[in-house]
Amino acid sequence: MARNxxxxxxxxxxxxxxxxxFLTREGFDVVIAHTADAALAAARAQAFxxxxxxxxxxxxxxxxxxxxxxxxxxxxxxxxxALGEDIDRILGLExxxxxxxxxxxxxxxxxxxxxxxxxxxxxxxxxxLTDLHNGPIWLRAASRSVTVDGRPLSLTATEFDLLALLxxxxxxxxxxxRISQSVxxxxxxxxxxxxxxxxxxxxxxxxxxxxxxxxxTTIHRSGYLLRQLGEAA
Numbered sequence: 001m002a003r004n005x006x007x008x009x010x011x012x013x014x015x016x017x018x019x020x021x022f023l024t025r026e027g028f029d030v031v032i033a034h035t036a037d038a039a040l041a042a043a044r045a046q047a048f049x050x051x052x053x054x055x056x057x058x059x060x061x062x063x064x065x066x067x068x069x070x071x072x073x074x075x076x077x078x079x080x081x082a083l084g085e086d087i088d089r090i091l092g093l094e095x096x097x098x099x100x101x102x103x104x105x106x107x108x109x110x111x112x113x114x115x116x117x118x119x120x121x122x123x124x125x126x127x128x129l130t131d132l133h134n135g136p137i138w139l140r141a142a143s144r145s146v147t148v149d150g151r152p153l154s155l156t157a158t159e160f161d162l163l164a165l166l167x168x169x170x171x172x173x174x175x176x177x178r179i180s181q182s183v184x185x186x187x188x189x190x191x192x193x194x195x196x197x198x199x200x201x202x203x204x205x206x207x208x209x210x211x212x213x214x215x216x217t218t219i220h221r222s223g224y225l226l227r228q229l230g231e232a233a
Contacts, residue, residue: 003027003029004029004049005030005049006028006029006031006050006051006052006114007030007039007043007052008030008032008051008052009032009038009039009051009052009062009065010034010052010054011034011057011058013034015104016032017032019052019107019110020032022107023114028111031046031048035057035060036060036062036064037059037060039053039065040065040068040069049118049121050075050077051069051077051078052077052110053066053079053080053097054103055079055080055082055088056088063088063092066092070095074157076098076117076121076156076157078098078099078113078114079092079093079100079101080101081103082102082103086191086193090193090197093193093197093198093201098156098158099113099184099194101113113186116185116186117157119185120158121157129141132168133167134167134226134229135210135228136149137167137229139160139164139167148206155205156201159198162199163202163206165183166216167226169226170226170227170228172225173219173224175222176188176196178223179195179223180192180195199224202216203215203216209227213227215227
């Protein structure tokens with residue numbers, strides 16, 4: 001089996017080397033970049049399966065790099081954020097990061113998070129994915145693509161799996177805890193707003209339902225519900 005190629009962007013040379021050594025032993029091929037510009041250049045020049053991106057780097061920040069990357073690529077991204085920096089985490093998720101992990105990070109947890117996001121990209125684990133349809137929204141499993149009224153959407157791996165779960169459960173409330181376990185592959189932590197931000201991003205990309213409202217409804221203290229939208233016009 002081919003080894004997954006991971007790009008690590010972090011200006012902390014000692015930490016980056018530690019993570020590369022550990023991930024290499026875990027079966028990954030790892031390339032290191034120490035600036036955001038170097039990471040963007042590497043991501044454009046080579047094929048990677050995922051990017052581990054530090055928020056705080058000299059010169060251009062990891063958030064700026066992520067903003068630029070998302071204009072041209074849906075490469076899965078795990079953000080490295082300083083412990084307690086909730087604003088950076090939320091901004092990273094809003095810009096299209098698939099998940100985050102706080103620094104100082106445990107290499108074993110990073111490997112587990114990477115495997116989780118790569119399984120999602122390959123459509124492995126969880127419920128068997130089939131083509132799904134709700135009103136103007138069409139999700140096609142084989143190509144992992146989504147269209148709304150025939151318009152293709154550019155979704156991250158996390159957004160795609162979130163939509164797939166909501167489509168399977170259309171008309172029913174899905175709890176945040178279930179979404180976190182199914183989509184992120186981890187329990188929902190206290191004060192964790194990751195799911196809220198991913199839903200907000202997905203709402204924005206889906207646009208309005210045929211009746212002018214949002215296709216996704218927030219159910220207070222319960223979770224989220226994708227409305228039954230009927231047939232597309």
